[in-house]
Amino acid sequence: MDDPNTHVNSFPKMLEATAPLDPIVTAVVHPCDTNSLTGAIAARDKGLITPILVGPPDRIHAAAIDAALSLDGLEILPSQHSHDSAALAVGLVHKGRAQALMKGALHTDEVMSAVVHKTNGLRTERRMTHVFVLDVPRYPKPLLISDAAINIFPDLMTKADIVQNAIELAHAIGVDAPKVAILSALETIYPKIPSTVEAAALCKMADRGQITGGLLDGPLAFDNAVSKKAAEAKGIKSDVAGDADILIAPDLEAGNMIAKQLMYLAGASSAGLVLGARVPIMLTSRADGTLSRLVSAALAQLLVHERLGKDLM
The missing domain is CATH 3.40.718.10 (Isopropylmalate Dehydrogenase)
Structure with a gap:
């Protein structure tokens, strides 16, 4: 921090680094407000993720109307409530349908309780x-x-x-x-x-x-x-x-x-990101803006492709 003139804006560079990569399929957990839904769709539009929206369809559609967003072409997996959204999103990982999770309009504890569940969660030998x-x-x-x-x-x-x-x-x-x-x-x-x-x-x-x-x-x-x-x-x-x-x-x-x-x-x-689970988890705050959500998605995309590259070696 001695010379501020040496600073290079690193977030745009991270987004640029994802350009040649395929988007990662991401279960977006309970995107029932404008911030989380806008972030997920922006990440889709940047080619970072292919979202599966997990939540009550009526609330997701209401958030889309409030944010003037189109849900055309997006898959919605219906849930009853936020806890159900978290459990269903984790289930998509177990089924091999999701490569990452993105937190939406719910408490961190609700997401993580499903992730750390002893039998149905996403634990590995590494601590999260x-x-x-x-x-x-x-x-x-x-x-x-x-x-x-x-x-x-x-x-x-x-x-x-x-x-x-x-x-x-x-x-x-x-x-x-x-x-x-x-x-x-x-x-x-x-x-x-x-x-x-x-x-x-x-x-x-x-x-x-x-x-x-x-x-x-x-x-x-x-x-x-x-x-x-x-x-x-x-x-x-x-x-x-x-x-x-x-x-x-x-x-x-x-x-x-x-x-x-x-x-x-x-x-x-x-x-x-949350690391140490079977997949990276984008654990942004409900107050975070679109840039934070985009870069978190870029981090997850880079990490998934880094792991895929190692698996192929």
């Missing part, structure tokens, strides 16, 4: 985690922040999955060796602050191959992670300090505050 992707005007590249939405007080092994999921998403957006800063309140190991000890353990896990694909360092305070000047002033010699691609927060409260402060005080644009 949320990654914010931010385009910060005073930072020269996309900044990924995790976890700020799902895991409240993650333990060490959960943090390992948080890191690995974020690295996988960074690879999908074209960052071959993402630099991962494990955040705490200071940059030295101090047993009275457990997050400093866990940061050191995560770095050693990466050394031993338990976390792969990225370059980890920590503990690092926020300023040291994003500012080379701050890192140099404190004598920190690190390839990650001052140049992080990924910020791993010590807990959900810290991660959420970091992300929201960058959005509302630094003017950052945001998108995000």
